Amino acid sequence: MNIALFGYGKMGKMIECLAVERGHEIVAKIDVGSGEIDFAKIDVAIDFSTPDAAYENITSCLKNNTPIISGTTGWLEKFDDVVQFCEEKNGAFIYASNFSLGVNIFFELNAHLAKMMKNLSQYEVSLEEIHHTQKLDAPSGTAITLAEGIIANTDYQKWKLDESGYKQIPITSKRIGDTPGTHTVEYTSEVDSIEIKHTAQNREGFALGAVVAAEWILGKTGVFTMKDVLNLG
Numbered sequence: 004m005n006i007a008l009f010g011y012g013k014m015g016k017m018i019e020c021l022a023v024e025r026g027h028e029i030v031a032k033i034d035v036g037s038g039e040i041d042f043a044k045i046d047v048a049i050d051f052s053t054p055d056a057a058y059e060n061i062t063s064c065l066k067n068n069t070p071i072i073s074g075t076t077g078w079l080e081k082f083d084d085v086v087q088f089c090e091e092k093n094g095a096f097i098y099a100s101n102f103s104l105g106v107n108i109f110f111e112l113n114a115h116l117a118k119m120m121k122n123l124s125q126y127e128v129s130l131e132e133i134h135h136t137q138k139l140d141a142p143s144g145t146a147i148t149l150a151e152g153i154i155a156n157t158d159y160q161k162w163k164l165d166e167s168g169y170k171q172i173p174i175t176s177k178r179i180g181d182t183p184g185t186h187t188v189e190y191t192s193e194v195d196s197i198e199i200k201h202t203a204q205n206r207e208g209f210a211l212g213a214v215v216a217a218e219w220i221l222g223k224t225g226v227f228t229m230k231d232v233l234n235l236g
């Protein structure tokens with residue numbers, strides 16, 4: 004499969020290694036200021052760029068009938084526009100705030116726990132995410148997905164960075180060294196606390212998930228999620 008990488012930073016480089024190991028060819032590495040793109044030779048594109056660049060990268064792939072996998076976080080105010088555009092173009096698109104198998108299992112666990120906690124008003128929920136100091140967005144996309152999973156299964160109505168409130172989930176974001184990504188969901192009462200936690204040891208799980216998603220989407224049309232790819236739940 005011929006893969007184009009939009010964004011050739013920490014993730015782009017890791018994806019290149021894994022994709023080549025799995026027998027794919029990287030036919031384009033698109034970074035800031037790259038010239039014209041020859042879409043004719045691209046089977047599928049993978050975008051791990053920046054919050055400012057993702058929308059343009061994704062829509063240019065859809066305009067050129069190129070399936071696109073995006074893991075870039077921090078641009079989701081335009082997500083609905085992209086979904087509509089993908090449908091208009093009869094294109095193929097997957098976004099995931101986190102491509103790792105472990106985090107996608109963690110998302111299922113989070114939803115299940117939230118259902119169990121729904122009527123237990125003595126517990127209050129909070130989220131914490133820790134990432135490396137170069138990260139541009141906060142809270143992390145993964146923390147937002149976790150908060151949305153709790154909102155969908157309880158009476159909580161929204162999340163807020165660093166702020167508790169009525170029916171509101173507080174998210175704390177910490178930036179420490181080179182931390183690849185640690186997410187904790189905690190329910191606390193007067194007498195105890197329940198905690199579930201996912202710790203990425205490195206970026207390999209994210210990169211492998213993105214390559215698996217690229218392999219999976221070839222020949223399909225529509226807007227999909229990692230739940231479709233991994234056949235979870």
Ligand SMILES: NC(=O)C1=CN([C@@H]2O[C@H](COP(=O)(O)OP(=O)(O)OC[C@H]3O[C@@H](n4cnc5c(N)ncnc54)[C@H](OP(=O)(O)O)[C@@H]3O)[C@@H](O)[C@H]2O)C=CC1
Nearest residue numbers: 010011012013014034051052056074075076100101102209
């Ligand atoms: N969904 C998931 O599983 C994961 C998501 N992420 C997300 O992926 C994104 C990238 O992460 P990471 O690789 O660590 O970040 P990096 O900063 O290491 O890499 C981003 C790259 O994108 C480049 N870039 C900037 N503008 C454009 C553009 N217009 N088109 C193409 N590339 C561009 C940057 O170039 P320059 O440095 O010159 O600006 C840089 O090389 C982030 O949003 C992060 O949150 C990260 C890990 C896992």
Ligand SMILES: O=C(O)C1=N[C@H](C(=O)O)C[C@H](O)C1
Nearest residue numbers: 076100101138143144145184
């Ligand atoms: O920027 C990162 O590094 C990561 N970003 C994603 C996020 O915002 O959730 C996924 C992962 O945690 C690493």
